[in-house]
Amino acid sequence: MRTSIVATVLSFVVITSNQLDAQEGGGSATRTFLGATECVKCHLNGLPKAADSALAAAGFGELADDSWVLLDELKTWAGADRHLQAFTALKNDRSKRMGKLLGVEEIHRDKRCLACHTGFPLSAMGDDPHLMPANLEKDLKVAQGVSCEGCHAPSGDAKAGSNAKGWYVPHTQKEAWRFLSGADKVTKFGFTDIRSPLTRTRLCLSCHLGNAAEGKIVTHEMYAAGHPPLPGFELQTFSQQLPKHWRDFDKKSDAVRDEFLKRSTDDVYGRESFKLDNLHETRATLIAALVSYSENLKLASALADANLKTPVTKPDWPELAQFECFACHHDLKDKSWRQRRTVRGTPGRPQLRSWPTVLAKLAIKTLGQDPQELDRRAGSVEKLLSDQPFGRQDRWAESIKSPTEWLDQQALALERQPLSRESGLKLLRDIVAIADSEYWDYDSARQLVWVTQVLRRELASDRSPPAIREQIAAIDPDLADVEKHFSLNLLEGQKGQQEVPGSTKTREVTEVDLTKTLPPIADYDAITFREKFRKLAAKLGSK
Numbered sequence: 001m002r003t004s005i006v007a008t009v010l011s012f013v014v015i016t017s018n019q020l021d022a023q024e025g026g027g028s029a030t031r032t033f034l035g036a037t038e039c040v041k042c043h044l045n046g047l048p049k050a051a052d053s054a055l056a057a058a059g060f061g062e063l064a065d066d067s068w069v070l071l072d073e074l075k076t077w078a079g080a081d082r083h084l085q086a087f088t089a090l091k092n093d094r095s096k097r098m099g100k101l102l103g104v105e106e107i108h109r110d111k112r113c114l115a116c117h118t119g120f121p122l123s124a125m126g127d128d129p130h131l132m133p134a135n136l137e138k139d140l141k142v143a144q145g146v147s148c149e150g151c152h153a154p155s156g157d158a159k160a161g162s163n164a165k166g167w168y169v170p171h172t173q174k175e176a177w178r179f180l181s182g183a184d185k186v187t188k189f190g191f192t193d194i195r196s197p198l199t200r201t202r203l204c205l206s207c208h209l210g211n212a213a214e215g216k217i218v219t220h221e222m223y224a225a226g227h228p229p230l231p232g233f234e235l236q237t238f239s240q241q242l243p244k245h246w247r248d249f250d251k252k253s254d255a256v257r258d259e260f261l262k263r264s265t266d267d268v269y270g271r272e273s274f275k276l277d278n279l280h281e282t283r284a285t286l287i288a289a290l291v292s293y294s295e296n297l298k299l300a301s302a303l304a305d306a307n308l309k310t311p312v313t314k315p316d317w318p319e320l321a322q323f324e325c326f327a328c329h330h331d332l333k334d335k336s337w338r339q340r341r342t343v344r345g346t347p348g349r350p351q352l353r354s355w356p357t358v359l360a361k362l363a364i365k366t367l368g369q370d371p372q373e374l375d376r377r378a379g380s381v382e383k384l385l386s387d388q389p390f391g392r393q394d395r396w397a398e399s400i401k402s403p404t405e406w407l408d409q410q411a412l413a414l415e416r417q418p419l420s421r422e423s424g425l426k427l428l429r430d431i432v433a434i435a436d437s438e439y440w441d442y443d444s445a446r447q448l449v450w451v452t453q454v455l456r457r458e459l460a461s462d463r464s465p466p467a468i469r470e471q472i473a474a475i476d477p478d479l480a481d482v483e484k485h486f487s488l489n490l491l492e493g494q495k496g497q498q499e500v501p502g503s504t505k506t507r508e509v510t511e512v513d514l515t516k517t518l519p520p521i522a523d524y525d526a527i528t529f530r531e532k533f534r535k536l537a538a539k540l541g542s543k
Helices: 002-013 053-058 073-080 093-102 111-117 134-138 148-152 174-178 182-189 197-208 220-225 235-240 254-263 280-304 360-366 372-387 393-415 421-435 442-459 466-483 514-523 526-540
Strands: 020-023 030-033 494-499 506-511
Touching: 093 220, 111 197, 197 235, 197 280, 197 393, 235 280, 235 442, 280 360, 280 393, 280 442, 360 372, 360 393, 360 421, 372 393, 421 442, 421 466, 421 526, 442 466, 442 526, 466 526
Parallel strands: none
Antiparallel strands: 020 030, 494 506
């Protein structure tokens, strides 16, 4: 089935469509959005077997495969990655019902939705502040959802009026490209350096949390109309379940990895600090935790900023979707675990969603710093929310300044500090201790389960000594007992049919199934969660 789907989708990927202007990600120069059509030449079935006159005319030099990248990335994207169906999801029955409730006849043209449901930039969708031109819905650059440049940024050179160069041609040249720092790639060519966990987290969160300046905002009104709840974000879990269409740096061949470490100007990969057996995924998870906390505060502040200009209609303040949903939407029963939770600030005041905060102190501790410093820095936000419901609108920017600047500094520091395998068991004990330190809500508890899975996967690998692998194997049954209470597989859902971009044909897809994702939230009990993690603590011991 998957093979036939890939063939159907890719048969339409190679259709050439008009090049349109697009805003460079992270910069001001206008670069050209080329579309996945241009990537097929090398990233579907490997490099061309014979000389390609079109590539030569585009400026490509001699191409060589030294196993740096997979060169079949589009097969994975077309066959299994839900980002491909992001735009066509706007045409399913749920989206149509949402459009009717929101008063939008063609919801798939609404720029508030398109900001996340396609990688094609809003700036290239015409002057109407609300709707994309009808003719663009058939353009593959839009219809293929979040394709290559949706994450890597528009790749073509700027058109007349700017001398900004794109990354499309340079990225094929090993000597001119591979060893550049991430900063040089973005400033010179507009390329988003997603090898950096910090940068990748910000990019993912721009949709999976929100980014007001980019028009990526899921509102309370959208939720009320039927938009599925956004799950808490954990970088490595989301990356693993895409599934990955890249080769992680520590999985590359020894030869190309060693050459990169010797020649790269990217200080994320320290020549002395990088070790193959470091806990690379776990460190990325902790970096992402710091970024998530910071971005959550920035999003709330941006939405409170009456002067912020956004490319779509900005919702009125307060935007309820930024606050803890289940502070209001929960069952009313006596002796609930919610009544046992530690109350921060004034009881009854709405608080920001809590899942972005749960792993931040663990990351700070990993850096060898005092985790309580985070509470001191975030005190200004706590006071803001305690003094007045939703906080005074004109004081948000001032209140988040200290904690966000500090969190960003710590994320940058952790990105440059290796996490040794020897620290793994202690880190696992710290995670278990956090789980048993509070009555966490569902999304926060799921963060703890996900980070445990990430760390467990690394510690159980062949790179760990047998003694560590045995200890990890001993807790697997208890961890499985915890996992069954959560919706952890983001790819589960109900089967549906969506049109193939650029075609009249349809294909089978998996859509969000609220009958599977909502019951675990309703049935979740924080007391039970703590008890089960307490069993894990007993098996891990206190060494």
